[in-house]
Amino acid sequence: MKGFRQFILRGNLVDLAVAVVIGGQFSSLVKGLTTSFINPLLSLFGNQQSLDKYQFTVKHSVFTYGQFVDDLISFVVASAVIYFLVVHPVARLLRMFAKDQASNERNCPFCTRSIPLAAVRCPECTSVLTEGTPAAADLPDPRPAPAPVR
Structure with a gap:
């Protein structure tokens, strides 16, 4: 039991759990942004506000490509936000620390x-x-x- 408690309370596992929860919330936030703002902007070019209604049929099989386009837009927005607000600033911060460390080596x-x-x-x-x-x-x-x- 003591080993299991140490495993659960290890810093990496707790950090990973927090990251998964925040990632799930971020995913729903980006999905809400897409449906609330981006889809209405796209409807300015068409008549439909939701992309879910776009589909085509081949031999009684319905392909709903509108949902895929909606998910693709959500992915691109999420990727851009993560890159510009997390990855790029952290990389810059790491380069600054590397310069400080290089002077001591x-x-x-x-x-x-x-x-x-x-x-x-x-x-x-x-x-x-x-x-x-x-x-x-x-x-x-x-x-x-x-x-x-x-």
């Missing part, structure tokens, strides 16, 4: 992994780093120069 001269300035041993290649060890950018390129193309 240097590259290992042996394997070129990014390591803290205060490190005395590289965690990747386990090379001993001294204060006089140049950064990888300061070392000459060990690869031979390419042959000229004739």
Whole structure:
């Protein structure tokens, strides 16, 4: 029972549950936006306010493509809102933090992994780093120069 309680109260699981609930609410919000505002705008070009009535029939089979178009509009609106209000700002924030972190790091001269300035041993290649060890950018390129193309 204790292990189950730890599993349930783990931060990642709680975050995921909150994300699912918020995602469901966001989905209904976008659906409401589509039916309340976007469909009436589309009805300015036609006579119907709802796209659900658009359909065609082939050999007694009814294909309601209007509902699909309505769902497609909802998807595009939701994707745009998530990208411009969540993904893009978070990416910008992560780039800002990466710049701050880069000023506190240097590259290992042996394997070129990014390591803290205060490190005395590289965690990747386990090379001993001294204060006089140049950064990888300061070392000459060990690869031979390419042959000229004739």
